[in-house]
Amino acid sequence: MNSEFVADVRRFADKDRPSQGFWRLLLGNYGLQALLAYRLGRWLLRAGHKWYLWPLLPVGWPLYYLLSRYVRAAFDIRLELSADIGPGFYIGHFGAILVRCCRIGSNCSIGRLTAITPAAHGPGPVIGNCVWIGAHAQIVGSYRIDSGATIAAGAVVRRDVPDAALYLGDPAHVVMRNYDNRCFL
Amino acid sequence: VHLNPAPATFAQALDRFVGQFFADARFYQGLTRTGTSGPGSLLRAALGNRGLWLLTFHRIGYHCVSERRRRSPTWWFARLCHGIGSCFNVAFCKSAFSADCEIDGVVYLSNRGYLVCGALSIGAGSLIHERCTFGSTVAGGGEGRPFIGKRVWIGPNCIIAGSLTVGDGATVLPGSFLTHSVPPGAVVKGNPAQIVRTNFDNSTLRRSLTVVQDVAADHS
Numbered sequence: 001m002n003s004e005f006v007a008d009v010r011r012f013a014d015k016d017r018p019s020q021g022f023w024r025l026l027l028g029n030y031g032l033q034a035l036l037a038y039r040l041g042r043w044l045l046r047a048g049h050k051w052y053l054w055p056l057l058p059v060g061w062p063l064y065y066l067l068s069r070y071v072r073a074a075f076d077i078r079l080e081l082s083a084d085i086g087p088g089f090y091i092g093h094f095g096a097i098l099v100r101c102c103r104i105g106s107n108c109s110i111g112r113l114t115a116i117t118p119a120a121h122g123p124g125p126v127i128g129n130c131v132w133i134g135a136h137a138q139i140v141g142s143y144r145i146d147s148g149a150t151i152a153a154g155a156v157v158r159r160d161v162p163d164a165a166l167y168l169g170d171p172a173h174v175v176m177r178n179y180d181n182r183c184f185l
Numbered sequence: 186v187h188l189n190p191a192p193a194t195f196a197q198a199l200d201r202f203v204g205q206f207f208a209d210a211r212f213y214q215g216l217t218r219t220g221t222s223g224p225g226s227l228l229r230a231a232l233g234n235r236g237l238w239l240l241t242f243h244r245i246g247y248h249c250v251s252e253r254r255r256r257s258p259t260w261w262f263a264r265l266c267h268g269i270g271s272c273f274n275v276a277f278c279k280s281a282f283s284a285d286c287e288i289d290g291v292v293y294l295s296n297r298g299y300l301v302c303g304a305l306s307i308g309a310g311s312l313i314h315e316r317c318t319f320g321s322t323v324a325g326g327g328e329g330r331p332f333i334g335k336r337v338w339i340g341p342n343c344i345i346a347g348s349l350t351v352g353d354g355a356t357v358l359p360g361s362f363l364t365h366s367v368p369p370g371a372v373v374k375g376n377p378a379q380i381v382r383t384n385f386d387n388s389t390l391r392r393s394l395t396v397v398q399d400v401a402a403d404h405s
Binding site: 076094136156170 | 279
């Protein structure tokens with residue numbers, strides 16, 4: 001569909017068995033189904049600015065609505081269109097994922113039960129490239145997370161994360177500096 | 186020495202499965218329908234608890250994994266039931282179990298779901314509340330999967346990741362993130378978790394499901 005979704009599929013294929021085909025990958029990975037709905041919605045938003053794509057919109061928006069409702073009802077993954085997610089996004093597990101009003105760079109991973117949202121009123125978090133976010137992590141508020149950071153499972157981010165380190169705990173603090181997350185990202 | 190030898194015939198396997206299901210249903214009846222008794226109450230407990238269905242479908246999946254060397258027609262039937270059951274678990278409990286997790290006796294899994302369990306074993310008589318994650322870790326620890334002992338009380342929103350052991354009779358308070366093993370009978374709390382009390386008897390916690398709200402209010 002577009003190059004961002006192709007990057008997502010490549011990412012999931014690297015994590016899963018790479019030999020299987022696209023349809024088995026899509027049926028076996030709930031995160032990829034959620035991303036398909038999200039990328040379709042973002043593409044439809046962009047297609048609204050091009051008059052020659054307008055005939056596709058009456059078909060596309062109901063399809064997006066059905067897909068996103070299915071993903072939300074079955075797996076409780078909510079990737080809202082107000083979020084700007086870069087290519088190569090990986091969702092490790094299903095369940096209670098909320099991504100809203102934020103900017104996420106390329107090749108990030110998130111776990112289950114994560115919330116990446118703004119606080120009640122205000123700008124959302126800005127997340128760099130190659131950030132690994134574990135399960136149960138909470139990033140609520142206008143925090144900035146730089147490229148290469150690792151947010152461990154259960155961490156609650158309460159201030160900016162300026163460097164590529166391992167953050168853990170509530171509130172999240174540095175446990176290990178110069179932490180390399182490339183082996184499991 | 187195998188304490189539970191593999192069932193030889195279909196009748197034996199079915200007998201054991203039904204017996205285990207009724208033992209689980211009685212355990213759920215004691216927790217969720219306190220003060221009632223009789224077959225009607227047992228039936229309602231068996232049908233009305235999503236956690237019991239999660240546990241039952243997991244037992245079918247565990248049977249498939251442990252018997253995978255002998256693929257009889259019964260095995261294929263169990264495999265089909267496990268496939269349907271895991272879809273049921275995802276859709277209605279938002280939960281996933283790794284099929285090789287060994288659950289020996291009766292265990293309470295929360296009806297509210299959001300449970301992902303990659304533990305190697307869970308002991309008998311444990312209570313596991315909603316929104317828990319057990320599994321291997323990649324950040325802040327080594328690879329490996331946890332063992333959970335008998336009569337353990339695990340509150341909501343807990344993470345147990347890595348090759349660690351939760352001892353028999355331990356209590357994990359809500360919102361804990363375990364990075365070290367828990368000795369038997371200890372109480373742990375916090376993110377990262379620390380031992381706050383030793384030699385604590387959690388039998389009163391394990392008798393009721395409403396006590397979790399009081400515990401969460403005390404420790405929030």
